[in-house]
Amino acid sequence: MKRLFPFVLLMLLLPSAQAQVKKAKHIILIGCDGLGAYAIPQADMPHVKALMSDGAWTLKARSVLPSSSAVNWASMLMGTGPTMHGYTEWGSQTPEIPSIEQNRYRLFPSIFGVIREQRPHAKTAAVYSWPGIGYLIEKDAISTVVSANDNEDLCTEEAIRVIKAEKPMFMFIHFDEPDHTGHAAGHRTEAYYTKLTEVDARIGKIKQAISDAGIADQTILIVTSDHGGKDKGHGGKSLDEVEVPWIMHGVGVKKGTPLSSHIITYDMATTIAWILGIKPPQSWRGQAITEAFAK
Ligand SMILES: [Zn+2]
Numbered sequence: 001m002k003r004l005f006p007f008v009l010l011m012l013l014l015p016s017a018q019a020q021v022k023k024a025k026h027i028i029l030i031g032c033d034g035l036g037a038y039a040i041p042q043a044d045m046p047h048v049k050a051l052m053s054d055g056a057w058t059l060k061a062r063s064v065l066p067s068s069s070a071v072n073w074a075s076m077l078m079g080t081g082p083t084m085h086g087y088t089e090w091g092s093q094t095p096e097i098p099s100i101e102q103n104r105y106r107l108f109p110s111i112f113g114v115i116r117e118q119r120p121h122a123k124t125a126a127v128y129s130w131p132g133i134g135y136l137i138e139k140d141a142i143s144t145v146v147s148a149n150d151n152e153d154l155c156t157e158e159a160i161r162v163i164k165a166e167k168p169m170f171m172f173i174h175f176d177e178p179d180h181t182g183h184a185a186g187h188r189t190e191a192y193y194t195k196l197t198e199v200d201a202r203i204g205k206i207k208q209a210i211s212d213a214g215i216a217d218q219t220i221l222i223v224t225s226d227h228g229g230k231d232k233g234h235g236g237k238s239l240d241e242v243e244v245p246w247i248m249h250g251v252g253v254k255k256g257t258p259l260s261s262h263i264i265t266y267d268m269a270t271t272i273a274w275i276l277g278i279k280p281p282q283s284w285r286g287q288a289i290t291e292a293f294a295k
């Protein structure tokens with residue numbers, strides 16, 4: 001017992017990463033549809049690059065296959081891969097494979113359902129441009145749900161309104177660009193890069209709203225995407241389609257730190273749960289990317 005004492009004392013004195021992120025009272029997750037990680041180094045995205053230089057990031061996170069929308073948004077929010085949650089296609093509205101588990105909302109448990117179960121009074125929000133997101137989340141578990149019906153400006157305005165009025169503990173914002181432009185004009189085109197600067201400006205507005213709400217020193221902001229793209233599509237196996245950005249910024253997050261952890265999109269829900277001190281369901285397979293957090 002005596003010999004253990006110095007070790008126990010040391011453990012008590014060492015500030016853990018978990019202790020650092022306990023200061024995070026808000027997590028805002030921005031998902032930009034079709035934002036290929038390949039594009040970021042060359043893109044004129046000052047807000048995103050400021051988040052990277054002041055945060056922890058990788059451009060090597062991977063989507064699940066197929067590199068399509070619904071299957072990846074589901075995986076990101078549900079903490080596991082398609083053969084377990086069952087959403088397998090770009091526009092899945094119901095699982096093509098029966099979900100291996102259902103919660104009280106009759107859906108595979110996403111981060112929203114898990115937060116509601118373990119933090120019954122927490123404010124949460126989902127504001128999304130693509131209506132397809134609405135099929136994947138437990139709306140009855142979420143305090144504020146807004147579908148902006150493919151209107152990116154409305155989506156931005158609503159997200160800003162909700163951040164300021166509700167100051168949610170967890171919020172997911174989905175932007176449908178640059179995916180539209182990727183399909184219409186093609187990836188690695190001038191039009192795509194021009195659109196990225198517009199996407200960046202919207203991210204800047206969200207960051208400003210967090211500041212205006214007076215919660216910047218209690219917030220972690222995350223920017224990611226569901227997939228990239230190649231030519232005028234996605235869904236395939238090229239790295240341009242599969243590699244997505246993972247950018248984390250804010251209280252307790254390391255600054256200017258490229259992450260060496262190997263990350264797949266379903267690590268997101270588990271990482272968010274870890275930040276909030278919430279226990280992930282047994283059916284989740286993601287890992288918490290603790291490397292992103294200051295010791
Ligand atoms: Zn997509």
